[in-house]
Amino acid sequence: MFWQQLVNGLTLGSTYSLIALGYTLIMGVLNIVNMAHGEIFMFGAFVGLLLVTHLKVNIFVAMLGAALTGAILGIILERVALRPLRRKAVSHLAPLISTIGVSIFLESVALKLFGPQSRDFPSSFTAAFEFGPMRISLVQIFILAVSFSLMLVLRFWLAKTKIGKALRATAENIETANLLGVNTNKIIVLTVSLASALGSVAGVLVGLSFNAVEPTMGITMGLKGLAVLILGGMGNITGAMLGGLILGIAEVFSVAYGNSSYRDAVAFGMIIVILFIRPQGLFGSRDQQGGK
Amino acid sequence: MLKIEGLVTGYGSIKALKGIDLEVPAGSIVSLIGANGAGKTTAMKSLSGLLKPESGRIIYKGKQIQGLAPHKIVSLGISLVPEGRNILSQMTILENLEMGAYQRKDGQVAADLRSVFNRFPVLEERKNQLGGTLSGGQQQMLAIGRAMMAKPDLLLLDEPSMGLAPMVVADIFKVIKEINQEGATVLLVEQNVRQALKIAHYAYVLETGKIVYNGTAEEVAANPRVKEAYLGGSKTTV
Numbered sequence A: 001m002f003w004q005q006l007v008n009g010l011t012l013g014s015t016y017s018l019i020a021l022g023y024t025l026i027m028g029v030l031n032i033v034n035m036a037h038g039e040i041f042m043f044g045a046f047v048g049l050l051l052v053t054h055l056k057v058n059i060f061v062a063m064l065g066a067a068l069t070g071a072i073l074g075i076i077l078e079r080v081a082l083r084p085l086r087r088k089a090v091s092h093l094a095p096l097i098s099t100i101g102v103s104i105f106l107e108s109v110a111l112k113l114f115g116p117q118s119r120d121f122p123s124s125f126t127a128a129f130e131f132g133p134m135r136i137s138l139v140q141i142f143i144l145a146v147s148f149s150l151m152l153v154l155r156f157w158l159a160k161t162k163i164g165k166a167l168r169a170t171a172e173n174i175e176t177a178n179l180l181g182v183n184t185n186k187i188i189v190l191t192v193s194l195a196s197a198l199g200s201v202a203g204v205l206v207g208l209s210f211n212a213v214e215p216t217m218g219i220t221m222g223l224k225g226l227a228v229l230i231l232g233g234m235g236n237i238t239g240a241m242l243g244g245l246i247l248g249i250a251e252v253f254s255v256a257y258g259n260s261s262y263r264d265a266v267a268f269g270m271i272i273v274i275l276f277i278r279p280q281g282l283f284g285s286r287d288q289q290g291g292k
Numbered sequence B: 001m002l003k004i005e006g007l008v009t010g011y012g013s014i015k016a017l018k019g020i021d022l023e024v025p026a027g028s029i030v031s032l033i034g035a036n037g038a039g040k041t042t043a044m045k046s047l048s049g050l051l052k053p054e055s056g057r058i059i060y061k062g063k064q065i066q067g068l069a070p071h072k073i074v075s076l077g078i079s080l081v082p083e084g085r086n087i088l089s090q091m092t093i094l095e096n097l098e099m100g101a102y103q104r105k106d107g108q109v110a111a112d113l114r115s116v117f118n119r120f121p122v123l124e125e126r127k128n129q130l131g132g133t134l135s136g137g138q139q140q141m142l143a144i145g146r147a148m149m150a151k152p153d154l155l156l157l158d159e160p161s162m163g164l165a166p167m168v169v170a171d172i173f174k175v176i177k178e179i180n181q182e183g184a185t186v187l188l189v190e191q192n193v194r195q196a197l198k199i200a201h202y203a204y205v206l207e208t209g210k211i212v213y214n215g216t217a218e219e220v221a222a223n224p225r226v227k228e229a230y231l232g233g234s235k236t237t238v
């Protein structure tokens, strides 16, 4: 029972981590919360679903399609809602509001295009494996494998590649990065599109996992991702990864050993307690809020 | 190599530079001196692209560069060591130096890293530690080393001696002189006027956004007004 729930929790949590990484990357580099991230996630889920149901492509191609759609949405978001506000004497809440605008727009478009009803996500793999008392489905293995690989690749990319380092430099101090020769505008576009691509892939994984895709799924999952962003320490990559796993496990355990109607209450209650103890989040440092 | 004509830069309605003219001949060290708030940093930020001048021209190697973005200016061969050094504290010392060579595509980066390490052995000893762990003097060495990794033709230094112990200050000035002798042209902003005039060939005195006096370093050092205001009580500037 315990190990079974742990695997279930890790699976759910790894999708939260993936969503939270999108918020985290953007928070780290731009110091803003992208309120449209949940809707980009939802769009990714729909694109993946449509590719699988209508074009009958395999799930990897569907994820690639979702990632590309997400990246393009990210580029548009940056152009339309973020860039016009940059380096202008506007309130720092302005990008928050403008991304809320984009999120409302995207949700309305999704309602028009896809209708309000929830749709099944047909999956070609229904097999499951028994490990002693545990039963792990192929879908779970797939979700764990995809999200953990993406997280590992992202970490490696940030740590070792030239562009990854430029992104970290931009996140720490955009002016300094620019002075060292980094085209920081390009890095910002790259960051927003990468974050959105990750969010879209997470959308496909969540669609698979819950076997449901609907236009409002961005709001609930977006809130979870935001909670993980804060839990992990506003802009900290490791924090987002671990925070997502913690939230997923907490939710699953509160259902398994408690009452399913308190699922979110327990999870968010736990976040509040952690933030009482560590106001800067799990991995944030006190003087370093927002990745600065 | 660098020529500034009638440069005006402001913050909103405040004009921090009210039309300055300045020339930096190739191969020289030119020092820009002035009191707090004179506009020295504003001038450096205008040159490096962080601030857009309102009017005037910045001509570098015969081309107008005013208003270009900072990364474009780096690609022309101008590097700024900013006031306060701006070390990337969450990145290692080695990564800071690598970032300095961000735009370079020639094969000499490893050799230049070697020469930075030779010049500042402490940076090599600590290359895998985070930039934020360095002392002030070491951070200044890293900032200069990082700028050298770009292999600039023109090095802009904004108060490199600020907040450093006298011994370290002497080291830093020695290094600046060496860098110049190895071929880089240097524009040096300083409040440590005595030391700056020792290594500079030419100097400009900036007061509230205007150049009030300029000449060779000897001329400027001998100017009675400069003596009184900046070299006065020998204890105010060491």
Ligand SMILES: Nc1ncnc2c1ncn2[C@@H]1O[C@H](COP(=O)(O)OP(=O)(O)OP(=O)(O)O)[C@@H](O)[C@H]1O
Residues within 6 Å of the ligand: B011, B014, B016, B034, B035, B036, B037, B038, B039, B040, B041, B042, B043, B083, B191
């Ligand atoms: N961001 C800003 N907004 C408004 N005014 C500014 C800003 N930065 C500088 N100033 C003003 O512009 C003038 C010149 O400032 P600047 O920083 O260029 O001086 P400085 O010569 O570098 O001084 P210091 O020796 O203290 O570094 C000062 O009067 C300063 O108050």
Ligand SMILES: [Mg+2]
Residues within 6 Å of the ligand: B040, B041, B042, B083, B159
């Ligand atoms: Mg200054």
